[in-house]
Amino acid sequence: MQGEGRTAVFDADFIELIIGAAFHDLGKVWLRTGHQDIRQRARQYCQAPQPHADFSSCPHCRREFGYLHALLGYIAVLELIPEPWRNGAAALVAAHHRAGGLGRSPRVLMVADRLSAAERVEAEEAEAGNRQLRSLLTDISPEGPVSPQTPCYFPLRPLAVDRAALMPGPALSTGAEAAYDRIWAGLTRTLKALGRAVGPDSGPYLAGLFTALQLYLWSVPSAYYRDSADISLFEHLRTTAALAAALDRSGVSEAVLDRALAVNDYSALSFDLIGGDVSGVQAFLYTLTSRAVARGLRGRSFYLDMVTELSARWVLRQLGLPVCNLLYAGGGRFYVLSHPVPDEEFDRLRAELAEAFLAKFEGQLYLALARVRLSGSDVKTPDRYTEKWSRELGAELARAKERRFANAGPGLFTPAGGGPPEQICAVCGREGADRPLPDDPERRQCGVCADLAELGRELADARGIILVPAGPENPPGRLWPFLGYRLEVVDSFERVRPEPGTVLYVLNPDAGQLGRLLELFGGPGPKPAVSWRFLPQAVPRLGPDARPDDGEHPLHIADFGRLAARAEGANLLGILRLDVDNLGRIFGRGLGQRATPARYSTLSFLLRLYFEGVVSLICQALDREPGALYLLYSGGDDLFVVGAWDLIPKLALKIREEFGAFTGNPALTLSAGIYLADHHWPLYQTAEAARKALEAAKGRRVDGRRAKDGVNFLGRTFGWEEFRQLAAEAYRLKGLVAAEPLPAENRQPGRVLLHRLMGLYRLEEQDRGRIRRPNGRPHYGPWVWRAVYYLARLADLYRQEELRELARTIHNDPGRLEIYAYAARWAELLTRKEVPI
Helix, strand or coil: CCCCCCCCCCCHHHHHHHHHHHHCCCHHHHHHCCCCCHHHHHHHCCCCCCCCCCHHHCHHHHHHHCCHHHHHHHHHHHHHCCCCCHHHHHHHHHHCCCCCCCCHHHHHHHHHHHHHCCCCCCCCCCCCCCCCCECHHHHCCCCCCCCCCCCCECCCCCCCCCHHHHCCECCCCCCHHHHHHHHHHHHHHHHHHHHHHHCCCHHHHHHHHHHHHHHHHCCCECCCCCCCCCCEHHHHHHHHHHHHHHHHHHCCCHHHHHHHHHHCCCCCCEEEEEEEEEECHHHHHHCCCCHHHHHHHHHHHHHHHHHHHHHHHHHHHHHCCCHHHEEEEECCEEEEEECCCCHHHHHHHHHHHHHHHHHHHCCCCEEEEEEEEEEHHHHHCHHHHHHHHHHHHHHHHHHHHHCCCCCCCHHHHCCCCCCCHHHECCCCCCECEEEEECCEEEEEEEHHHHHHHHHHHHHCCCCEEEEEECCCCCCCCCCCCECCEEEEEECCHHHCCCCCCCEEEEECCCHHHHHHHHHCCCCCCCCCEEEEECCCCCCCECHHHCCHHHCCCCCCECCHHHHHHCCCCCCCEEEEEEEECCHHHHHHHCCHHHCCHHHHHHHHHHHHHHHHHHHHHHHHHHCCCCCCEEEEEEECCEEEEEEECCHHHHHHHHHHHHHHHHHCCCCCCEEEEEEEECCCCCHHHHHHHHHHHHHHHHCCEECCEECCCEEEECCEEEEHHHHHHHHHHHHHHHHHCECCCCCCCCCCCECHHHHHHHHHHHHHHHHHHHCCCHHHCCCCCHHHHHHHHHHHHHHHHHCCHHHHHHHHHHHHCCCHHHHHHHHHHHHHHHCCCCCCC
């Protein structure tokens, strides 16, 4: 394949344009620190015959820079960017508000800036308003924009996998300048380290630059004087750089740029928005049969994410675009903003990707690649941009998925298969089994499943991932190379020896560690392109359950049997599948007339932040040693968790509760499906059962309309508040019973109470099926009197006032028996005594 394992080579002018776009508004951060020496520093760079005392009163500086933040950005470039790009990038930052006398690159940057945040109007440097990033999740809904009940603001802190950094809250009343000071100090330290470590190596430098900007500026608002401060400065800078790169690559003429700047006519500007969508994900992850699949699931999930990332990076290399043009990659999808790609070149990209996927995955996975053409007016006009992004591109991807491997060529028809039955893999069912299963040497697995299991084990202690360009010395293997790279897991950054073109991902980064990491590569030799990604940390270990005689180690990942044994009560697994309701409509309608490229990017990132960052923290806080929860996948807008069954309902409730706190918006909801299973059952069966439970939850209706926002558990769908009450009743009933009645004076009723409540509810169901009560009136049948009589007798026998209260509740509200019956079923599972596995 063309371009495998290579880094795109950019000329100096192009690199200066990208750096200039990335820095063009960076002076705002410096300005917001409130440093006393800012105006003195600005005076030092004044080129007037008599340097100004104040920027706003200097005609020369106003003419050259327009705004103080542009002058500060100019100074920052001169002090932070290495040669040979320093002067060219500084000139672009200085000119991005200049009225005239501009070359082509400054005009490209100015047009890109206007398109990135389409509605923004610049103001003087004296900004007023809250200086935090307001979460745009608070004022969107599936039906369109809404007025937030209470705005939420993200902390002014660098990115870290820490609740204090990730969760929004009320606005700061004081301390904003000090927070900006810390951000600015950390960012400038890191950028200086990047310049020292990488030098004039464009690929690693641009990657490190955008990584540093995202880690430090993700929660800094782009503007807060006129707008609602809901676009992060990083997303504005990144989107501006992507638009500038695409404009430059398109060869747009100066006349077209001038018309856009002079009369706001953007119709002659053209872009391609390219989408990639991996299909076959469910089969790849969950169509597994062996009890040992737990060891390989983490590796499978991560491998799938890296396949998506590699595919996106391959497209960037083929088109000669920098990393900033990858707008999003996750959940099996990616989006690239590009210059217009000729039809024959796009067909080639499709064909080569189809061939690569067919060769590596034998048809199990397929990448649909599609694109839509955008004009500058489409980007500038919110409803047109929404139509292109969420509807037209989605439809094109759907059509491409319906024609899998249509571009693959004759290799699609090469015969395969035909091996003897003993060569069938016991894990995935494919041919080529040549290795014994660790827990069952009589059965065999294929090399792919074995390698994915090993990848999962290595990830449990990983600090990073490196992608190394594959050359002739790397013969084709089971997992790697793919699209020109092989992957290696890093447990110590000190041992990394980069090759030319190496990409290093820091897992679950703390912004403060980035500068220290870059210093490791300050010596001679090739430099890595440093990026980052989240990796869920909820991984159950064998711990004291490890059997050394069987080759087990306490740090090995626990199998499903051990997870089931760690549950309270019944030895069952719980499977949780959960996702955001109405996500397509949220993206298609939620932003309304505020839909801009930067806002779409901000929205995507915030959802990623919750599912990849916050959910992992929730799992860790709820888990019990040595681990009873296995976060197999969480990203984009959905998740899949397997664990001890008793923790799974608690986890679902906590995720929903925290999602409400994260969004601050009751219009954004989640639905979940929970399925309980024997740990011997094949994963594909339990995954499918959990999927059906999720679909049932999404079918929840309130007052005749489809409301979603529910959870399906024990075969019945509940609203979240109803489910919370159910959980409280279940644990209350658990406290009322014991495995056997106790002879002591204050003895408790046995589990027969639970079975009697369930039996009475079955009678109520039968009776309700025969008699329909009009207008929703409560139905009083014989089961009501039986329930009241039975509970009253138990209350007298066991001296339990709570049982009398239960009887009164059912008498006054017969409909409550249903909740008590499901709570009894839950409590029955919690109090079940089983032989240890």
